[in-house]
Amino acid sequence: MSDATDSPHAPSPVVPLFALPGLFLFPGTAVPLHIFEPRYIQMIEDLLDKNGRFVLGTIVPGHEHEILGAPPVHQIAGLGEIARHERAADGRFVIFVVGLKRVKLTEVASDRDYRKVAIEALPERLVAPGETQRLRRELTAALKARSSTVTLPKNVPLGQLTDLLLLHLRLDVTTMIDLYSRLDIAERARGALEKHASTPLAPPAEKPRKKGDEPQAPTPQHGD
Numbered sequence: 195m196s197d198a199t200d201s202p203h204a205p206s207p208v209v210p211l212f213a214l215p216g217l218f219l220f221p222g223t224a225v226p227l228h229i230f231e232p233r234y235i236q237m238i239e240d241l242l243d244k245n246g247r248f249v250l251g252t253i254v255p256g257h258e259h260e261i262l263g264a265p266p267v268h269q270i271a272g273l274g275e276i277a278r279h280e281r282a283a284d285g286r287f288v289i290f291v292v293g294l295k296r297v298k299l300t301e302v303a304s305d306r307d308y309r310k311v312a313i314e315a316l317p318e319r320l321v322a323p324g325e326t327q328r329l330r331r332e333l334t335a336a337l338k339a340r341s342s343t344v345t346l347p348k349n350v351p352l353g354q355l356t357d358l359l360l361l362h363l364r365l366d367v368t369t370m371i372d373l374y375s376r377l378d379i380a381e382r383a384r385g386a387l388e389k390h391a392s393t394p395l396a397p398p399a400e401k402p403r404k405k406g407d408e409p410q411a412p413t414p415q416h417g418d
Contacts, residue, residue, distance in 0.1 A: 206300070206314055207313055208310050208311065208313075209310065210306075210310055211251050212227075212234060214251070214253060215367070216252065216253075216370075219271070219272025219291065219293040220354075220357040220360070221295050221353075221357070223357070227288070229286060235285055246275050248273075248274060249311055249313060250272050251267035251299060251311075252267060252271060253266070253267055267299065272297070273297045276291055277291065277292045295316070296318075297315055298316055299312070300313075300314075318378070318379050319377055320379060322380070329380065333352070334346060334355070337355070337358060337362060339395060340359070340396075352383065355383075359386045360373055360386050363393055373386060373389070
């Protein structure tokens with residue numbers, strides 16, 4: 195089902211903005227957030243009375259020290275929806291946000307303590323049929339190389355498969371901004387695969403030793 199952000203003739207919806215450094219909200223993923231700043235507590239209280247949607251924007255690198263103010267955010271960000279929330283006795287929240295789509299931001303005046311942005315939906319460019327299967331095979335192999343426990347639903351969309359690989363790569367913010375912003379799925383997939391090829395794999399986690407698995411001193415050998 196489409197919504198207002200999908201219609202080219204509808205006015206741009208205005209939603210709250212939550213700006214954080216180095217965090218990206220990918221469509222189809224869930225992110226837990228701890229809310230303790232008064233302005234963002236106000237934001238969550240307002241959202242719980244509405245549709246629960248807001249933008250999680252990535253602070254432009256170099257402006258992380260301005261997080262308590264109004265630092266610039268990258269123009270392409272993730273629109274999310276609060277899927278679950280828990281409120282502590284002191285008023286703080288823990289929320290779980292599900293990513294819905296990539297959107298383009300334009301900051302607007304706000305009548306609240308938190309910032310607001312007008313959003314425009316950014317449809318992705320689909321992959322040519324002849325390239326789909328090859329990219330799917332390569333992305334799946336890369337993901338399995340990065341995580342032996344990853345579980346991939348059958349027929350997961352190629353764009354989501356690409357985003358999952360990006361999440362496992364743990365790239366620097368500037369590189370992630372570049373790849374996150376690519377709306378051509380094939381181009382984003384190729385970029386993710388290039389970074390996978392040039393990024394060393396993490397060493398496998400050492401399994402905890404069971405009793406009796408400790409290294410043993412060699413048994414002395416007696417000559418005849």
